Amino acid sequence: MITRARHPALAGLLLLVTLCAPALSAAREYLQLFVTEPYLELHTGPGRGYPVFHVVPRDGSVDVLFRRTDWFKVRTERGVEGWASQTDLLKTVLADGSPFRFPLGDRAGFTAHTWEMGIFAGEYGAATLVSGYAAVSFNSQLQLEGTVGNFLGKFTNGVTGDIGLAHIILPEARLSPFLMLGVGLVHTEPKATLVQPVDRTEQSAYVGGGLRYYLTRRFFLRAEYKAHWIFTRRNANEEADEWKLGFAFFY
Amino acid sequence: METGLRILLLTALLATLPGCASWRHHKGKPPSAQSAPAAAQSPDEAPPRVVEPEVARRQIKVPKIRSSNFELGLFYGELSIEDFGAHPVSGITAAYHITEDFFFQAEVGRAQAGRTSFEVLGGNVQLLTESERRFTYYDLSLGYNFLPGEAFLGRGHAMTSAFYLLGGFGGTDFAGDTKFTVNFGAGYRVVPIDWMAVHVTVQDRVFQTSLLGTTKITNNLEARLGVTVFF
Numbered sequence: 001m002i003t004r005a006r007h008p009a010l011a012g013l014l015l016l017v018t019l020c021a022p023a024l025s026a027a028r029e030y031l032q033l034f035v036t037e038p039y040l041e042l043h044t045g046p047g048r049g050y051p052v053f054h055v056v057p058r059d060g061s062v063d064v065l066f067r068r069t070d071w072f073k074v075r076t077e078r079g080v081e082g083w084a085s086q087t088d089l090l091k092t093v094l095a096d097g098s099p100f101r102f103p104l105g106d107r108a109g110f111t112a113h114t115w116e117m118g119i120f121a122g123e124y125g126a127a128t129l130v131s132g133y134a135a136v137s138f139n140s141q142l143q144l145e146g147t148v149g150n151f152l153g154k155f156t157n158g159v160t161g162d163i164g165l166a167h168i169i170l171p172e173a174r175l176s177p178f179l180m181l182g183v184g185l186v187h188t189e190p191k192a193t194l195v196q197p198v199d200r201t202e203q204s205a206y207v208g209g210g211l212r213y214y215l216t217r218r219f220f221l222r223a224e225y226k227a228h229w230i231f232t233r234r235n236a237n238e239e240a241d242e243w244k245l246g247f248a249f250f251y
Numbered sequence: 252m253e254t255g256l257r258i259l260l261l262t263a264l265l266a267t268l269p270g271c272a273s274w275r276h277h278k279g280k281p282p283s284a285q286s287a288p289a290a291a292q293s294p295d296e297a298p299p300r301v302v303e304p305e306v307a308r309r310q311i312k313v314p315k316i317r318s319s320n321f322e323l324g325l326f327y328g329e330l331s332i333e334d335f336g337a338h339p340v341s342g343i344t345a346a347y348h349i350t351e352d353f354f355f356q357a358e359v360g361r362a363q364a365g366r367t368s369f370e371v372l373g374g375n376v377q378l379l380t381e382s383e384r385r386f387t388y389y390d391l392s393l394g395y396n397f398l399p400g401e402a403f404l405g406r407g408h409a410m411t412s413a414f415y416l417l418g419g420f421g422g423t424d425f426a427g428d429t430k431f432t433v434n435f436g437a438g439y440r441v442v443p444i445d446w447m448a449v450h451v452t453v454q455d456r457v458f459q460t461s462l463l464g465t466t467k468i469t470n471n472l473e474a475r476l477g478v479t480v481f482f
Contacts, residue, residue, distance in 0.1 A: 029314045045411035047351045047399045066317040066445070068481070069351045073445065094313060102316075105350070117347070119355065119391040121420050128431040130420055132357070132391055150389075150422050152431045191428065218349050247393060249349045251320075 030063035030075075033092040033100055040092065042082025046071035054080050064089075070105070070217070105218030110250060111171045112140045118222055118248025120149075124160065125240045127153025131160075133248075140171035145180070149242075158188040162206060162226075178224075180208040186230055186240075204230045208242075218249045319481045322346040322448065326360070328475020332386055332425075334463060335364035340386075340473060346394070354394045356417065360473075362386045364425070367463070378462075383427045386471075388456060390434045392419025402441050412441045423458050423471075430458040436473075442481075450477040 035056050043050040046068050054076070056062055062074035062084070070086040092100050103109050120131045131149030138144070142165065149160040164182015187201045210224025223245045230238040323345050330340035342360030349355065364384040370376050398414040415438050423432040436454030443449065456471040 029312075031314045031316055044409065045399070045401060047396075047411075049399055050401070050411070064316050066319045068319050069348050071351065072316070117355070119393075119419070130391065130422060130431065150429075152422055152429055157429045219353070247355075249347075249353075249355070251349075 030065060032061050032063055032095055033074075033089060034061045034095070035059065036093055037088075037091050040084060040088055042074065042076075042080070042084055043071075044082065046073070046083045048085070050083065054082050062092075105250070107174070107214060109218070110214045110220065113137060113250040116143075116248055116250040118246050120222070120224075120244035120246030122242065122244025122246075124149060124151035124242045125153065125156075127151035127156065127158075129242065129244055131244060131246075135166065141168050142166070143168070145182070147184075154191075156188050156190050158186060160187075160204075160228075161185050162204075164206065168212070174214045175211060177209060177211055180206070180210070180224070180226065182206055184228070186228070200233075202230050202232055204228050204240075206242075212248075218251060220248050220250070222246055222248045319446065320348045321482050322348065322354075322479045323482070324448075324450075324477050324479025326358075326450070326452070326475045326477030328452075328473060330360070330362040330386065330471060330473040332362065332364045332471050333469035334367045335384070335386075336366070338362045338365055338386075340475065344477060344479065346479070351399070352396050354396070354415075356392045356394050356419070357390070358392075359389045360387070369463075379426055383425075386423065386425045388421060388423040388432060388434075390419045390421030390432065390456075392417045392434060394438075397437075404443075410441050410443045412439065414439050417452070417454060423456060426460070426462050428460075430460060432456050432458040446481045448479045448481065450479065451475075452477060 035058050037058065039055040039057055040060070040062065041052045042054040042056065044053050056076050060077065062076050065073040065075055065081070067073075071083045072086065072089055073081060074084050074089075075081045086102060086104070089100060090102065094100055103113070114137055115135070116137075117134045118132065120129070120133070122129045122131070129149050129151045131147055133145055133147040135143045135145040145162075145164055145166050147160070147162040149162075151158050151160065162182050162184035164180055164184075166178050166180045168176055168178045170176040182205070184204045184206065185201055186204050187199065189199045206226045206228045208224055208226035210222060213221045215221055224243075226242040228240040228242060230240060232238055324343070325341070326344055327339065327341045329337050331337040340360050340362035342358055344356060344358040346354050346356040362385075364379075364386050367378060370378055395416045396413040397416050400412050400414075402410045402412045404410065416436075417438060418435040420431065420433050422429045434454050434456045436452060438450050438452035441449050451474075453472070453474045456473065457468060458471075459466060459468050461467070
């Protein structure tokens with residue numbers, strides 16, 4: 001009975017959300033841009049291959065609804081919706097006549113961006129490593145990084161989590177070295193074939209360095225090495241070398 | 252003598268200057284504050300104002316542009332686990348669209364493996380426990396929108412679409428061990444409305460195992476249908 005009653009309630013909630021969604025989106029205030037070039041082309045989809053189906057003449061305006069990658073969905077004064085490219089929109093102006101500016105995924109954006117994320121494959125100790133990271137930049141040279149990794153070896157599997165600082169030595173350069181310093185946790189699961197396998201979680205610290213290389217729009221390569229010290233409960237601490245190579249992007 | 256007197260007078264003058272300067276604060280009211288009420292009392296005597304601004308200066312607020320590059324969703328399909336039969340698989344997928352061509356994707360999926368033909372024919376033989384038969388995988392992949400295009404529903408509705416290629420790596424937890432796994436495949440994405448997409452994806456998950464005696468590379472093919480939401 002309760003289950004039956006829940007379904008109409010759920011359906012009602014869904015209906016309410018569906019009905020409210022356009023109302024909520026209509027209440028949003030959109031950025032209005034004015035065309036200063038002879039015309040602004042609107043494409044049918046967010047990509048260079050999609051055909052142009054509409055043009056907005058000079059002095060006409062568009063509301064920017066949202067952005068997907070380097071494309072902006074816009075609505076004209078007559079209510080026509082289409083996709084404008086970032087390069088075209090950068091030639092428009094705001095209501096006060098000042099040019100519209102937007103952070104690009106070019107070399108300048110590579111030098112000064114806020115967020116970056118990436119994935120790596122490599123080696124941790126003697127095990128294969130899969131890892132991902134995210135970083136937030138304080139300025140063009142200093143960033144805070146968080147990394148999560150999964151190492152899969154012959155005798156042990158495990159998970160690592162690191163947090164630390166990275167210093168980019170030449171932020172303006174296409175190829176730049178960087179240095180890293182931080183702390184972390186290592187969870188190790190020895191495989192069942194060994195005698196008395198016990199899972200353990202230990203603290204660690206690392207120093208490291210690497211290279212980053214800007215490839216193309218928003219993309220860069222990252223190769224790095226970290227030397228980990230794992231603080232065990234036994235007499236001697238352990239050391240582990242981590243080598244990895246991966247792709248990353250910034251925004 | 253005359254020079255000495257001059258210096259003395261100048262020193263006295265310098266000494267009184269700070270005192271004069273602090274006199275204003277001592278009185279408590281600045282001269283402008285005194286003149287303002289005076290002007291209000293007798294408007295005829297007040298100096299004429301040039302232009303009285305009647306409108307407040309308009310502040311142009313630039314609304315933030317909402318970005319919609321993240322994609323989160325669920326999928327359901329069939330996974331063929333080598334030697335263990337094909338079984339339903341379900342999971343979660345998350346993606347970030349970097350450019351119109353490339354996207355990053357992370358996914359987690361789970362299926363329950365069946366019995367090998369050896370177990371079926373052998374009667375009461377059990378190679379794995381029920382929990383060891385749970386096939387859980389994760390992967391981090393890079394996707395490339397290989398053939399972007401449009402799909403049409405009748406005359407009135409066009410949807411953007413893309414045929415994409417996927418490749419990545421991750422781990423597979425199966426038969427009591429987690430193995431490094433390479434995945435690759437292709438998919439087709441249709442975006443019927445701006446914030447929602449429907450995917451059909453086929454992938455192969457390859458890992459090395461020595462579960463059945465010899466070490467070998469296993470191919471685990473997966474076909475699935477997914478629904479994602481952009482935000």
